[in-house]
Amino acid sequence: MSDRPFIARGFVGRRPQTPPGRLPPGQYETRDFPVLSAGPTPRVNLATWDFTIRDAAGRAARWSWDELQALPRETPTVDIHCVTKWSKFDTTWDGVSVDALLDAAAARGVARAPYVVAFCDGGYTTNLPLADVTGGRAWVAFGYAGAPLAPEHGGPVRLLVPHLYFWKSAKWVRGLTLHEKNVPGFWEELGYHDRGDPWREQRYQGDP
Ligand SMILES: Nc1nc2c(c(=O)[nH]1)N[C@H]1C(S)=C(S)[C@@H](COP(=O)(O)O)O[C@H]1N2
Numbered sequence: 001m002s003d004r005p006f007i008a009r010g011f012v013g014r015r016p017q018t019p020p021g022r023l024p025p026g027q028y029e030t031r032d033f034p035v036l037s038a039g040p041t042p043r044v045n046l047a048t049w050d051f052t053i054r055d056a057a058g059r060a061a062r063w064s065w066d067e068l069q070a071l072p073r074e075t076p077t078v079d080i081h082c083v084t085k086w087s088k089f090d091t092t093w094d095g096v097s098v099d100a101l102l103d104a105a106a107a108r109g110v111a112r113a114p115y116v117v118a119f120c121d122g123g124y125t126t127n128l129p130l131a132d133v134t135g136g137r138a139w140v141a142f143g144y145a146g147a148p149l150a151p152e153h154g155g156p157v158r159l160l161v162p163h164l165y166f167w168k169s170a171k172w173v174r175g176l177t178l179h180e181k182n183v184p185g186f187w188e189e190l191g192y193h194d195r196g197d198p199w200r201e202q203r204y205q206g207d208p
């Protein structure tokens with residue numbers, strides 16, 4: 001016999017309820033931070049690292065690591081949603097808004113275009129409409145949960161586009177190229193959706 005107080009079965013260890021309306025369709029909440037990488041974690045040398053925004057004509061704006069650090073910082077707290085169906089709430093980041101980078105690039109003569117492709121160390125790419133990386137909804141992030149972003153999660157720098165499935169948040173990002181037309185990236189060429197809005201369950205090409 002146990003002399004522990006009676007605790008109703010199903011209560012012990014139960015997680016707090018997911019707040020209604022916060023989980024996109026088909027997703028479940030996790031407290032872990034899973035690592036999903038299509039290849040090995042690249043080794044990055046910050047002394048030679050740069051971030052580049054390049055237009056279709058080849059004009060480019062470039063930031064060294066120190067120059068990127070010197071830009072105005074934001075600390076977004078956001079929910080993230082992976083197409084493998086986990087969602088994680090209230091993740092906290094430190095980074096520079098893509099708006100700030102695009103504005104600075106425009107001031108240096110880089111022409112805007114309606115689509116971007118993020119490119120990365122290791123060769124990963126992902127495509128996004130310009131509208132999804134502007135308007136205060138996307139960041140180039142180098143901090144997570146109050147610490148430098150860990151290499152397996154994309155450190156030193158990853159793209160953060162939390163309102164789209166997390167494969168759009170390119171790890172080890174090195175820059176953006178601007179395009180007049182949509183150019184599918186790594187997962188998009190393999191059948192994943194060009195936009196990837198979790199609230200519309202845009203997982204695969206052909207989804208609404
Ligand atoms: N460069 C690069 N970025 C990437 C990936 C990748 O394989 N390579 N995987 C994507 C996928 S599918 C997801 S779900 C998230 C996972 O980020 P995490 O490992 O920090 O959870 O990174 C995205 N960004």
Ligand SMILES: [Mo]
Pocket residue numbers: 036082083084166167
């Ligand atoms: Mo993913």
